[in-house]
């Protein structure tokens with residue numbers, strides 16, 4: 152591995168043996184007498200952190216302390232106290248933040264799922280008011296793991312704060328082409344539209360078209376179905392009145408497809424129709440029951456209890472509509 | 483008829499192995515990274531299910547909770563962690579909580595000496611300016627504070643309760659609160675929905691909560707509910723099991739559960755249970771993971787209570803409790819003790835805690851009914867689905883701290 156600190160383990164000089172640190176008394180960890188959650192630290196770890204505690208206690212904001220925080224952070228990048236103190240020193244010494252930005256990229260590369268390193272990066276970008284490298288950095292990380300939550304969080308923040316929406320939809324589209332099931336990419340699609348054009352009638356129309364085409368490719372892809380629902384949240388008519396969607400679903404059903412997500416969608420359409428009243432209530436109700444039964448017993452058995460609950464819920468709703476408050480009858 | 487009797491225990495039955503092949507991922511000729519990874523996990527799980535069935539034919543007591551092994555591993559970890567655990571050096575109060583909660587689920591009593599040692603250590607993690615750090619000498623952090631407070635409530639002695647400096651804890655929470663009602667993880671730290679949950683959990687447990695402290699918080703949490711129905715870490719991000727738990731539990735602690743779209747949340751979360759593996763995934767189209775047994779599973783009793791408020795109370799918890807127990811007991815137990823994310827991954831303390839917590843949730847239905855897969859000896863103690871510590875510990879902390887004044891609540895003329 153390219154971790155220089157472990158490669159040089161033999162060449163490592165302990166802080167306690169460094170003449171330039173002679174003036175500092177190391178501060179051992181105040182653990183008490185009992186061993187509780189006691190980590191058997193290596194000699195190097197203990198040495199570095201004994202000196203880190205010393206500079207932290209003294210609030211020594213110096214070049215050597217800055218170097219020390221680097222050693223401490225590399226031994227445990229999840230130590231938020233180390234990072235916070237490092238930022239305090241960077242500020243106090245008025246350090247070149249672009250150099251630090253470079254360093255943070257290396258450490259993110261090594262620990263892409265660590266909260267602290269991403270937060271460090273974000274503070275640096277805030278201080279610099281320069282997010283010109285953030286899209287590239289997050290793309291590098293997402294190349295390795297297209298669903299890395301931290302990378303998406305950083306990317307969304309940078310895009311929103313510095314208005315970098317311009318090419319994002321194209322990037323999202325590329326990711327969905329690479330992996331149609333990448334839910335993070337679908338979520339990003341929603342994020343971009345929500346923060347730019349908004350879900351206007353026109354946008355809704357073209358997004359519905361886009362999504363239905365993707366569903367055609369993989370009908371059991373939950374991400375696309377969920378996105379479709381997300382779109383219809385913005386349709387004032389609701390879930391069940393959009394003709395394009397309704398026709399598509401009915402055709403898919405008639406063609407014999409029994410994707411659980413299709414059936415679930417049809418159930419929710421029935422549910423909505425029952426809530427709104429009107430139409431052939433008896434037919435809607437029978438259909439909802441039939442769909443829920445086939446989901447519960449055949450197409451989505453892991454969710455049997457949910458589908459039974461839905462069937463009952465819709466039935467109760469319909470009964471509540473037709474006869475005003477019937478006496479409750481526990482069956 | 484609804485069963486109203488408490489303590490009804492039923493045996494859960496294993497799903498039929500032959501039926502499970504219909505539950506596998508349908509790739510639909512679209513080979514992508516997601517489908518390849520999913521199919522690989524299903525293969526390894528299938529292999530484990532298959533060999534399990536063979537052993538089942540000989541031993542009708544299976545699947546068996548490796549109670550003794552887990553207890554041994556946990557007790558060992560409580561005092562001794564190898565150098566590889568250095569990455570958790572800023573999470574040592576978490577280690578205490580994970581182990582203490584796991585042991586309490588396994589119904590292990592702690593000696594008085596051990597309790598005193600634990601309190602002594604946790605006090606050393608408390609900061610002079612309020613809250614707890616991950617270890618002695620570290621800054622206060624909302625998550626390690628949550629862990630420390632929960633650990634102290636589990637210990638539950640007078641010394642443990644008195645260890646918490648409540649005035650300063652409240653000051654810490656005030657300091658990390660943001661203008662829009664959210665909470666930072668530490669002074670100068672990142673903001674996400676974990677901060678809200680941890681702040682609310684410790685403030686309510688120790689009776690330091692004020693209306694002002696959580697002004698605007700419910701609205702911020704609601705802004706994290708996504709179009710999928712789950713909650714994200716911050717507004718705009720993807721719905722995620724860990725954050726969804728934090729969001730939902732926070733709303734319930736604020737008594738504002740009705741503000742979220744419960745139907746959408748329910749729809750999202752039921753779909754996070756994997757039809758083949760039986761466990762939960764954290765996000766749409768991601769892989770099963772033992773820790774989501776709690777983060778997702780634990781949300782069901784909470785959703786249940788919300789639906790009950792709306793007079794839509796279901797007759798049962800709305801996930802497949804037996805299938806989740808299958809995944810945890812058959813796929814997530816390490817033979818020498820401890821539990822794990824998924825087959826092939828190493829065991830660790832975090833997954834031990836949350837897989838056991840999820841198992842407890844799956845075993846205990848509503849109204850005191852139990853649904854136990856395998857021998858009745860597999861039964862774990864109950865957990866409180868909001869705080870994830872034993873319900874008795876919540877009650878006892880509540881009755882202790884309710885006798886004390888809420889700091890900062892005296893009349894002010896400023």
Ligand SMILES: [Zn+2]
Pocket residue numbers: 771772773774823833
């Ligand atoms: Zn996990």
